[in-house]
Amino acid sequence: MKKGENEKIEIELLLQAILLKYGYDFRTYAKSSLKRRIMRRLSLSGIKTISEMQHRVLNDVNFFETLLLDFSINVTQMFRDPFFYKALREDIVPALRNQPAIKVWHAGCATGEEVYSMAILLKEEGLYNKSRIYATDFNEKVLKISKEGIYPIDRIKDYTRNYIQSGGRSSFADYYRARYDFVKMDSSLRKNVVFADHNLVTDSVFGEMDLIVCRNVLIYFNRELQNRVFKLFFDSLSDEGFLCLGSKETVKYSDLSDDFKAIAKGQRIYRKENHQTSKARIRDKKTQVKDEV
Numbered sequence: 001m002k003k004g005e006n007e008k009i010e011i012e013l014l015l016q017a018i019l020l021k022y023g024y025d026f027r028t029y030a031k032s033s034l035k036r037r038i039m040r041r042l043s044l045s046g047i048k049t050i051s052e053m054q055h056r057v058l059n060d061v062n063f064f065e066t067l068l069l070d071f072s073i074n075v076t077q078m079f080r081d082p083f084f085y086k087a088l089r090e091d092i093v094p095a096l097r098n099q100p101a102i103k104v105w106h107a108g109c110a111t112g113e114e115v116y117s118m119a120i121l122l123k124e125e126g127l128y129n130k131s132r133i134y135a136t137d138f139n140e141k142v143l144k145i146s147k148e149g150i151y152p153i154d155r156i157k158d159y160t161r162n163y164i165q166s167g168g169r170s171s172f173a174d175y176y177r178a179r180y181d182f183v184k185m186d187s188s189l190r191k192n193v194v195f196a197d198h199n200l201v202t203d204s205v206f207g208e209m210d211l212i213v214c215r216n217v218l219i220y221f222n223r224e225l226q227n228r229v230f231k232l233f234f235d236s237l238s239d240e241g242f243l244c245l246g247s248k249e250t251v252k253y254s255d256l257s258d259d260f261k262a263i264a265k266g267q268r269i270y271r272k273e274n275h276q277t278s279k280a281r282i283r284d285k286k287t288q289v290k291d292e293v
């Protein structure tokens with residue numbers, strides 16, 4: 001048997017061990033990315049083989065938590081991809097404006113920067129008071145940072161630039177207080193946010209959302225898991241609700257490609273297509289035409 005085949009089996013066994021011992025299921029994550037993370041952790045921790053790593057994972061919860069952080073990749077930014085936020089302001093906010101209440105779900109929110117970005121945007125558009133934001137991730141460590149809203153001060157220069165490019169209407173400095181090497185986001189931005197543990201692999205539908213933001217999460221999933229998550233989002237969205245993905249993610253080749261319509265040029269923003277409503281609309285139109293004739 002070739003080395004590559006053994007390695008594949010060892011990785012399967014490692015993932016199986018993690019599932020049985022800790023309940024986290026990584027078996028449907030993209031294998032190439034997982035393998036990179038495993039190899040990196042092998043060389044950093046001086047462990048010689050993946051089988052040895054499996055033994056360590058089973059017997060050392062701290063090591064498992066390190067591996068969980070490796071697997072979940074928590075890189076994020078405030079107003080990441082500023083033109084996405086610009087498109088949100090210009091193309092989505094007008095549709096949300098007339099709603100009596102707005103429900104937003106950030107799935108895979110990592111350390112929360114995109115949640116605070118959304119809160120700022122909604123505040124500036126005069127919509128925050130009627131909004132409720134659900135910020136979820138399956139990693140408790142990053143959720144804790146989200147809740148605290150404390151970030152290293154050396155990131156603020158980039159975040160301020162992003163904020164300005166995104167069409168921010170105020171001064172970014174209005175939204176945080178600096179203390180030594182950190183900034184703390186204004187507590188008013190957290191007022192309408194609920195932080196919760198939610199695993200996209202195993203947990204279920206999340207309310208009647210008007211807007212779901214799940215950016216830079218699905219790239220780590222294989223096609224099967226992506227389809228599951230798209231179905232979960234479809235079921236969690238209100239009629240004609242919006243789904244926002246990262247710049248490298250798309251619903252185009254998924255099982256639900258007909259159920260979402262791309263609506264913002266150059267951005268991965270989709271509107272849920274309700275075929276029942278669309279059919280009814282066509283039927284109404286036909287009846288109307290008949291009546292007119």
Ligand SMILES: C[S@@+](CC[C@H](N)C(=O)[O-])C[C@H]1O[C@@H](n2cnc3c(N)ncnc32)[C@H](O)[C@@H]1O
Pocket residue numbers: 072073074075076077080107108109110111114136137138139142198199200201214215216217246
């Ligand atoms: C690269 S970060 C993206 C953060 C943010 N959405 C952004 O675009 O900047 C990916 C996040 O997805 C989370 N994640 C990965 N698998 C998940 C799962 N099965 N359920 C919930 N969150 C998951 C990770 O913990 C991580 O915080």
